[in-house]
Amino acid sequence: MIDIYTEKKESKDWILQNDLYFNLNTANEEMSENEIKIIQQVDEAKLTPDKHIETKYGLGTIRNLSSGCKTLLNIVKHPDKVVCVEECGPNVLKYIFAMDDIKIYMSRPTLVEIPDDVEIRFNDKEVVTGNSGYNAWWSKEYERREADDL
Secondary structure (H helix, E strand, O other): OEEEEOOOOOOOOEEOOHHHHHHHOHHHOOOOHHHHHHHHHHHOOEEOOOOEEEEOOEEEEHHHOOHHHHHHHHHHHOOOOEEEOOOOOHHHHHHHOOOOOEEEEOOOOOOOOOOOOOEEEEOOOEEEEHHHHHHHHHHHHHHHHHHOOO
């Protein structure tokens, strides 16, 4: 199940600034083989033992990873936190919506292909399944927002 929250909360259990959180916390943690594979798949970068990355653009530090890659690593390494995914593109969202037991924040829908068997719970209440459930929930949400003049 993926938990999606659509109302922003200030809490120590929420990561709203992924780049900053990654640079100060996640980047300083050891990366597992799975996390190294994520870096390769998402940013086409190779992580060196001294925490540099090699890309087709040259050498950089782990802090030079894309915001989407940092967001995905924050989710993987901190599954107890609600992580904002609003800066993620479709390339990263496809990985996020293939995961299980994660919590994310998004205030608006994003165009992403969600597998039919993925269960999504919105705001700890309504549970939907797959792409059609996701899109139907957001349609209702926009009708509610319009009715509430939000």
